[in-house]
Structures are given as structure tokens and as C-alpha cells.
Amino acid sequence: MPGGVNSPARAFGAVGGSPLFIEHAKGPYLFDIDGRRYIDYIGSWGPMILGHAHAEVIDAITKAAEKGTSYGAPTEAESRLAEQIIEAVPSIERVRLVNSGTEATMSAIRVARGATGREKIIKFSGNYHGHVDSLLVAAGSAAATLGAPDSPGVTKGAVHDTIVLSYNNVDELRAAFDQYDREIAAVILEPVVGNMGCVPASKEFLVSLRELTEKSGTVLIFDEVMTGFRLAYGGAQERFGITPDMTTLGKIVGGGMPLGAYGGRASIMEQVLPAGKIFQAGTLSGNPVAVAAGSATLKILKENPPYEQLEQRGEQLATGLAKAATDAGVTHQVQRVGSMMTLFFHSQPVRCWADADQSNREQFANYFWGMMGKGVYMPCSQFEALFFSQTHTKALIQETIDAACEVLKHPCFQ
Incomplete structure (x- = not known):
């Protein structure tokens, strides 16, 4: 390795x-x-x-594994977990299960671009959204620690349409929308950053983001891979009272098993194949063992x-x-x-x-x-x-x- x-x-x-x-x-x-x-x-x-x-989560994993570890076909358990997510997270009307947080952010960006017909995206320096080529720019966490915020192997073309701004800087954000406005497909951010240390977004920053993206027709994506189900049952968006257009999830949603999810408004998510034309797929997406762990975890978090x-x-x-x-x-x-x-x-x-x-x-x-x-x-x-x-x-x-x-x-x- x-x-x-x-x-x-x-x-x-x-x-x-x-x-x-x-x-x-x-x-x-x-x-x-x-x-x-x-x-x-x-x-x-x-x-x-x-x-x-946790005993209940381990029991759910064990019972699911005894029935088989993968089917490549729909299950009732997937639908139950989808219902739990939709009930919990304010912004999600439709959801697609994937295998990791990286896969969730990668897919959300593609869907936002496909839904808007635009190409440019905005991310913020120090926000890490997984090792997606277009998002591996000025990243935090391990990439910053190792001194490689722009990784070799990421082409100039892959990041050509990625605009990198300073986190919590409202003036810089407004200037970017003044310059690019209708070219911006999505803005993606961690509402509380965990990958440059714990850094929360200011209220002014979040409110400005919501106002600017709504006015421009830009998709606002909250990366709640870390904050989802941790800062509140409905994540940071529940805690802060700001509703994005799309949300990416990971970590807690899978109960520690490899599972992620992305979702948002029905009008956006209905454009994903097979309901729409935007391609995204995964052989092991909605894996029954991972779904069991996630579903059991969310059930406990809701009831207690x-x-x-x-x-x-x-x-x-x-x-x-x-x-x-x-x-x-x-x-x-x-x-x-x-x-x-x-x-x-x-x-x-x-x-x-x-x-x-x-x-x-x-x-x-x-x-x-x-x-x-x-x-x-x-x-x-x-x-x-x-x-x-x-x-x-x-x-x-x-x-x-x-x-x-x-x-x-x-x-x-x-």
C-alpha cells in the first residue's frame, strides 16, 4: 500500500x-x-x-449479512433508509444512495451542471469534498497537511471551471457572482468545515449564499458528509435554518459502513437516470449490509x-x-x-x-x-x-x- x-x-x-x-x-x-x-x-x-x-447496529449488520451481502437489485431496506433521510433532512425530497462521500459530491456536481446547463462551480479554500478532480483544488485536511492542495494527476481541464474563493468572505462571494452570475451551476461548501479544523460558516455568509444562488438560479449544495446527523438530526441546515437545494451525506448515514447519499429538490433529482437523462450508477449502491447499519443508526438517533x-x-x-x-x-x-x-x-x-x-x-x-x-x-x-x-x-x-x-x-x- x-x-x-x-x-x-x-x-x-x-x-x-x-x-x-x-x-x-x-x-x-x-x-x-x-x-x-x-x-x-x-x-x-x-x-x-x-x-x-453499538449492539443494535451490530445486530442489524449481522442479520443483513446472513441474508446475503449484495444483490444488485432493489430492496425494501433501501426504500426505508431513503424515507428516513427524506424525513430527517429539510432539503431532500428525492435521494440516491451511493458508496461514499466522495461519490456523493461527485454526483451532486454532475447533477447540478446537468440540471442548470451551466459549467462553472464555486468551492471554498480549505473545504474538502473528497478526491473529486474538479473539487481537489485548494483542499484542506490531508491534502493541506501534505502540502499538495492541487494534486498531480488532476488536469488543468478538470479544474478549469472551478472557482476557488475564501470561506466566510461575503465580499469575494458577491464579486464572483457579479462576474460570472448565470455561468455558475453550483456552489458547494461545508456549512461547518471539518477539514481545516472546525470552522463554522458565519450567519451572514450562509444568508448571502442562499440569496445569491436563488437570484442567479445556481444550485446551492451543502456537503453534510461530516455534519449530517451529527450537529442535529437534520444536520447543519436544521441547526442554522438555511435550506440548500442539494445535500450530500456520508459517514453517520451509513452507520460506519461504506455508504453515502445525495439528494435535493424533486425538480433537480428527477433529472437523474432513469427518471431523467443525467447518468449516475453504482453496482454496490444501496448495499444491504451498509443500508442496515445506516438505517439502525438513524432509528436510534431519532428515537433517543x-x-x-x-x-x-x-x-x-x-x-x-x-x-x-x-x-x-x-x-x-x-x-x-x-x-x-x-x-x-x-x-x-x-x-x-x-x-x-x-x-x-x-x-x-x-x-x-x-x-x-x-x-x-x-x-x-x-x-x-x-x-x-x-x-x-x-x-x-x-x-x-x-x-x-x-x-x-x-x-x-x-
């Missing part, structure tokens, strides 16, 4: 050293192959909102919503980390939305990629390994948000804060 991993975010390239190999996980914990236990703040990069190996508890734990952790850094005299910013959070080693609030890029990477690496030594597994990049689950108790959060207090007092932070 290139670099010994199947995704660059796992390679510890931003912090040095060798990645841990995980043997199993349960609840809020990861266990490596050497038998060490860690409080997990990655949660498989977001999906494990219920905690690892954990969001109030997650908000309380998030406030506890954010306050505790900020105090630990302040007491140690460490320059920092803690940014949080719900159960997404980042401790930035930065002196000012982070609103865009240019801000995030000024963070002290060396201090973050020292923090990461210090916390790892205390049995706390944080994201291995300054530019990845942390996630926690409903199984993270007050006591575990306090244990994490206590670890941070010790780590941040080390002379390397002075």
Missing part, C-alpha cells in the same frame, strides 16, 4: 512517527494491536456518534436523540481545553459546533484557510503525541476536527482535560 495506508489522513504525516494499528474498538475506546487502550476522539472520522460496536447530551459534553471539553491552554500560557483558539471541535494553536479566531494555515503545526504535533502518551487519541492533524460520541461520559471528558493540563505544561509549549 502506498505509504503503508489506504488513506493519507491515517499516515501521521502531520505529526511524524508511525501510525497505530487498531485491533478493535468498543464504545468510546480504541485498542491497538499491542493491547493499549485510548479514548477515541476520531470516531472513524465522524460516523461513530453512537460509539463503536443524543444531541443535548453531546452539546453538554462538548461545552465541558471545550471549556476544559481552553482553560488548560490558558493556565499553561499556550496561545490557542478552541472552536466548537456541537460534537465537532478543534484546539487551534493560533492567536486569533479561525474563519478561513488563510487563518488556519498560520497555526503552529509543531506545537500541535507535540500536543498530539503528548495526549497519545496519556491514552487519548486525537486527530493526527491540526486541520482535522475531533469528534466524540454519546458514550463519552463526563468522567472521560474530565480525564481528557486532565491529560491536556499535564501535556500543555511541558516546556516545549513555552
